Amino acid sequence: MSLDETAHKPHDRLAAYLAADMAAVNALIRERMASEHAPRIPEVTAHLVEAGGKRLRPMLTLAAARLCGYEGIHHVHLAATVEFIHTATLLHDDVVDESTQRRGRPSANLLWDNKSSVLVGDYLFARSFQLMTECGSMRVMEILSNASATIAEGEVLQLTAAQDLATTEEIYLNVVRGKTAALFAAATEVGGVIAGVPEAQVQALHAYGDALGIAFQMVDDLLDYGGTSAVIGKNTGDDFRERKLTLPVIKAVAAADAEERAFWTKVIARGQQDEGDLDRALGLMRRHGTLEATKIEAQAWAAKARTSLEILPEGELRTLLAEIADYVVARVS
C-alpha cells in the first residue's frame, strides 16, 4: 500500500492507499463472476464491472477493516460481496427504470435484454451470499442479509412513492436508506465486525456508513436538478421526468401555494409535462430555497458521518474517511 500525496480527491487517495487490497478484490470479482455453464453471465457482468465504477463501497469495507487493525484475508471477500450486491442492484434498477445508459455506456438491458439483466443480477446476489458464507461469521451474514432486504424494500417503496405527492421527508429517508445508505452502512460495519473491535466501534462504523450514504444520495438528488445553482445540464431533470419525489421536490410541494400545488399535481401526480415545466419546477425550488435546504441537510449528514469516526483509531485512514464525507457534499457547488 502506498499513499500518493499528489492525488487531489480523497477518493483517489483512499484508492491509492488501498491499492494492493483493491487489486485482490478485483481479482476475486473476476474469478467469481465466471460461470462454468453460462457464458452470458460473465459477459453481462464484465460489461458493468469493467466500465469502472468508483468502487466506493468495497473500498469502504477495506478501509473499515484496516482502520480497525484487521490483518486477515476476509475483508477482500466482503469487499467483493458488497460490490456484487451493488452490481446486482444496478442490473435490476436499470430494468425497473427502463434505463438506456449506465456508467456512460449502454445499459445491459439495452445491449442484451431485460431477461439477462434480471437473471444475471440474481446470479450475482447468489454469488454474494456464497462469498460472505466463506468468511464464516454469522454476524456478518446477518448484517448483509438484513441490508439486502432493506435495499429491496427501499426500491419497492420508491416504486410506490413515485408520483405520489403525499410522500413525506420521512418516507424519502426510508427510500434513501434502502437505495443507498443500507449498503454503505453494512459495508463499513462488516469491516469492524471481522476485525473484532468493541461493539461501540462497530456501531460507529455503521453510523458513519449510514450518514455518508444519506449525504451521498441527497447530493445525487440535488445534482439531478443541477445543484444549488439549478443550472440545466445534459443530465438534469431525469428524476423530474420519472416523477420521483426527491427531497428538493418534497420540500417545494410542502411550501407550495394553491397554484403551485396545481402545477406539481399536473407534472408529478398526473405526469403531464410540457415544454418549460422543468424550468418552472426549478424556479419554484429556487423561490422556496429547497435546493439550498437540501444541501444543508446533506452537509449535516456528512458532519454526522465525520463525528461518528471520533471513537475509531486515529491515523491516515480515519482522516481519509472523514475527508470522503466532506468530499461527497463538496460535489455541489
Add this chain to the structure above:
Amino acid sequence: MSLDETAHKPHDRLAAYLAADMAAVNALIRERMASEHAPRIPEVTAHLVEAGGKRLRPMLTLAAARLCGYEGIHHVHLAATVEFIHTATLLHDDVVDESTQRRGRPSANLLWDNKSSVLVGDYLFARSFQLMTECGSMRVMEILSNASATIAEGEVLQLTAAQDLATTEEIYLNVVRGKTAALFAAATEVGGVIAGVPEAQVQALHAYGDALGIAFQMVDDLLDYGGTSAVIGKNTGDDFRERKLTLPVIKAVAAADAEERAFWTKVIARGQQDEGDLDRALGLMRRHGTLEATKIEAQAWAAKARTSLEILPEGELRTLLAEIADYVVARVS
C-alpha cells in the same frame, strides 16, 4: 401429526403427516413476507403464496428433517427459506417468460408490473437469506447459497440455449438441475444436515432430491406436449411456442433426417411457426419415439430417487418419499 389413510395421492398423505409442521411454516411465511414500509411487498407475495402451490419443496425439507429424527424448530425456518427462494424464482421467471398466468391466476407481472415482480422477488431472496441465517449453520448457508447460484445459472443457460438446435442432452440436464433439481436437492439435504445425521445419509438425501427434481422436470416437459399420448390440450405447446429445447425436442432433432431438420430449424431456430406446425412436431416426436424415451428416462431418475433412500431410516416417512418419486412419473399416462 396425523396420517389420513384415506387420502389417495402420496403428496396429500405427506401433507397430512406433516400438517402441524406445515402450519408453522405457513405462519412463518406470512410473518416474514410482511414489510414495515412497503405494503406492495406482501400484496404481491400473498397473491402468489395464497394461490396455494403444492408446497412440495418445503414439505421435502420437513420430511427429510423428521425422517432423520430432527426434534428442533429450525426445519420450519429452512422450509420457509426454500419456499421463499422458490417464490422469488417464480416472480422473476414470469418476467423473463412474459407469462400472464401462474397457478391458475393472472401472474403478478400482469396484475402489478414487471418492476414489482423483479423487486419483490429480490426482497424474498433477501428474506430467505435472513431466515437461513437464523439457523446458525454455516453448512446450511453454503448448501442454500450454492443452490441459489445454480438456479440463476440454469435460468441464464436456458435463456441462451432456447432456440439453439445445438443444445445437447447434457446442456438440458444442466438447465433442469438449475431450474428444478438444485432446489429439490438442497431442500432435502439441509433437512439431514440440521438433524446431524452421518455424511452418507446427507449425501443420500441430496441424491434423492436431485433425482426427484430431474424426474419431475422431465415429466413437466413431457406433459407440455400432452404426455406420451401427445394429445393437444389447452396448455399444450407452451414450450414449443417459446422455442425451448426440452428433451423430447432434443431427441427428435438428433433423430431428424434432412427434411425434418429443416422443419426444426424453421420453427425453433428461426421461430417461424405456422398453423399445423405443433401437430407436425408432435408427429415427428411420435415417429421417433422421443416422448416414450423421455418417459423412460424420467422413470429411471425416479427409480434412482427411490434407491437413494435405502440407507435412510425405515418407516412411514421413507415410504411416503419413495411413493412421491413414483407419483411424479405416474402423472404421465
